[in-house]
Amino acid sequence: MSESAEESVIPRRGRPGYDQATVLRRAIDLFNRQGYDGTSMGDLARELGLTKSAIYHHVPSKEHLLAAALDEALDGLTEAIEAAVDAAPGTSAAARLRTAVQQSVAILVEHLPAVTLLLRVHGNSELELAALKRRRALDDKLAELVQAAVDEGALRADIAPDLISRLLFGMVNSLTEWYRPGGPVDANVLAESIATLAFDGLTRLSDQA
Numbered sequence: 001m002s003e004s005a006e007e008s009v010i011p012r013r014g015r016p017g018y019d020q021a022t023v024l025r026r027a028i029d030l031f032n033r034q035g036y037d038g039t040s041m042g043d044l045a046r047e048l049g050l051t052k053s054a055i056y057h058h059v060p061s062k063e064h065l066l067a068a069a070l071d072e073a074l075d076g077l078t079e080a081i082e083a084a085v086d087a088a089p090g091t092s093a094a095a096r097l098r099t100a101v102q103q104s105v106a107i108l109v110e111h112l113p114a115v116t117l118l119l120r121v122h123g124n125s126e127l128e129l130a131a132l133k134r135r136r137a138l139d140d141k142l143a144e145l146v147q148a149a150v151d152e153g154a155l156r157a158d159i160a161p162d163l164i165s166r167l168l169f170g171m172v173n174s175l176t177e178w179y180r181p182g183g184p185v186d187a188n189v190l191a192e193s194i195a196t197l198a199f200d201g202l203t204r205l206s207d208q209a
Contacts, residue, residue, distance in 0.1 A: 018048060023058050027065040028113045036066060036117070037124065063127060066117075070131040073118040074138075076107040081138055085145060094154035097145045098195050104172050105191035109181060116176040142169060168198055 030039050030047050041062050045055035059065055080103035087096045108115045118135070121128040146168070147161040155164065171194060179190070 018058060020058070023048065024065060024068055025113070027059075027062075028069045028117055031066070031069070032113060032116050032120070036062075036121070063125075067127055069114045069117050070121070070127070073107075073111055073114040074131060074134050076111050077104060077115070077138055078134070080104055080107045081141055085141055092154060093145055093148035093152050094199070097142075097149050098199055100142060100145060101168065101172060101195050101198060102191040104169065105175065105194055106187060108172065108175055109179065109187040109190065112176065112179065112181060119173055119176055139165065139169070171198065 026047055027044055030044055034043065039062070041055055042052045044062070044065075045052045048055065048058075050058075081100050084096050084100035084103055087099065118131060121131055123129045123132050143162050143165040146155065146165045149155045150157050150161050150164075155161075175190070179185070181187075
């Protein structure tokens with residue numbers, strides 16, 4: 001999410017000691033640990049070492065923090081997927097789909113806590129329902145891209161395209177359960193490995209002859 005977008009969600013009127021980005025990061029971590037519905041503004045104040053009344057000098061509400069977190073995740077994923085879908089003329093659907101997978105992994109790694117939170121919302125409020133609607137729109141774009149790759153003969157046609165899309169991006173989304181930045185797996189290697197596994201399989205090339 002751009003700095004200007006973040007400022008529009010979380011006004012810069014906080015006391016010295018925490019900038020808005022830090023407050024948002026700590027809130028996202030707390031939401032992921034305790035669940036959004038199970039976290040109060042008092043919990044966040046304690047996490048930051050502030051009084052309950054002082055937290056409102058930093059953020060206007062818990063909902064504003066959730067909105068900023070979900071926008072961070074969705075804006076990044078939308079930009080990555082739309083860039084892949086709208087690739088240069090002549091780019092095959094298969095190449096665009098592979099790029100969408102790789103870029104989705106990159107966004108997930110870069111914004112792991114926010115994407116993790118996005119994948120855990122269940123539509124318990126108008127805000128969450130709006131986020132789920134945006135997610136479904138991205139899923140529809142990806143399913144269309146899978147269908148285009150099937151139609152051009154790049155992907156097998158005996159598996160339903162919508163199922164391929166769900167399985168493919170279910171694998172990407174599962175990274176939130178185990179991937180940790182700074183670990184032994186480089187993000188670029190991870191993105192390429194997932195794309196290779198998805199499109200080339202696990203069978204050794206010499207065994208395919």
